Amino acid sequence: MEQADERIGARVRYWRERRKLGRKQFADMVGRSTSWLDKIESGERELARLPMIERVAEVLRIDPTVLTDDHRDQRARQCVDVGEVQAIRRALAAYPGLRTSAPEADFGTVARQASYLDHAWSMSRFTVVARHLPGLMAEAQVAVQTVSEADRVAAYRILVTVYRLASSMLLKFETNDVAWLAADRAMNTAMRIDDTWSLARATRSVARAMTSIHERSQAIATLLAMADRMRPEVNSNAAELLSLHGMLYLAASITAAGQEDADLAREMHEAALASALIYEPHYNDHHTFFGVTNTQIHRVSALVRLHECGQALEFAATISSRAVAALSAERQANYLLDLTEAHAGVGDYRQAVRMLGRAEQIAPEEVRCRPLAHGLLRSLLNNTTGEPGRLVRQMAGRAGVEA
DSSP, X not given: OOOHHXXXXXXXXXXXXXXXXXXXXXXXXXTSOHXXXXXXXXXXXXXXXXXXXXXXXXXXXXXXXXXXXXXXHHHHHTSOOHHHHHXXXXXXTOOGGGSSOOOOOOHHHHHHHHHHHHHHHHXXXXXXXXXXXXXXXXHHHHHHHHSOGGGHHHHHHHHHHHHHHHHHHHHHTTOHHHHHHHHHHHHHHHHHHTOHHHHHHHHHHHHHHHHHTTOHHXXXXXXXXXXXXXXXXXHHOHHHHHHHHHHHHHHHHHHHHHTTOHHHHHHHHHHHHXXXXXXXXXXXXXXXXXXHHHHHHHHHHHHHHTTOHHHHHHHHTTSOXXXXXXXXXXXXXXXXXXXXXXXXXXXXXXXXXXHHHHHHHHOHHHHHTOHHHHHHHHHHHTTOOHHXXXXXXXXXXXXXXXX
């Protein structure tokens, strides 16, 4: 059986590497030598004194119990934490353009990394995104300054994508003030290149950030202004722009529902559906998964926000489960979270538990780590008994949620 000091040492190494701290750097921060650290991480030396455990945990920006308790360590590893949010914040605070000289970025590597993180996001692998995003942000910022003219638009699109990922990540974990900064950076970057593709993507991020600070009317106005601006280009370049155009209307529909404007939410849904009905599978959807199915599940989400839970469930019953299964894990999980809320809203807690359990199976981090899902878990803990109650308690335990 693995000894306790070996387990603690392995955890110190894991969190040091996750924080991207070198051996000497970390040892200096703790006030010890690298040989001391090597012995701790190998299990040769015991990390037993509470003051030193607390000091190591402070440097690693984790709770001390993460080093000493198996369950807390396992739970902490599966979620984005405060240290990674701070790293994203620090990356947003950098202005590489102020440097008199900057090393050239390998544009091919930057492009591949951006694509990888975009895919990780679609799979709800938020810890993967959070660990690599700050470094990619710095490299993408350099890339726009150093690439050849032939790659200039592509480099700006990558930087917009990186800022959008940062904003979306921060909104998932309700760090709304910094999410607004990241979205604004995306929009300003898109405006510098005056590229419709970039502007459409940045607009969605800005609108979501506006919504998070309760500026819904301005968010809708911004979305519709961009939709109007890009319409002539959509007609001539549907293969690249149609999905992004439709997603602007979907975002407007959800935002209108959030301010309880049912008529506008319906109008925006129908506008998105009109685009979806002429959408073809070979069009480039830029990880939006745009199409009829995504438009339908957004309608369910809008109805939930309008507190029309019964209507939301009736509409959901018309959506093909096979079509939903073809969407990304992130889209599927968020749809299931909406269904969880809808079933709870009509008092069907057994089905609510079932939907939340399916969401956890598809995208564990969506349920175990997000504040939104934690709120659903607390509600279900207070409203379920018997077998559903037992299942909720198990999910809550994995998420570290108490009633």
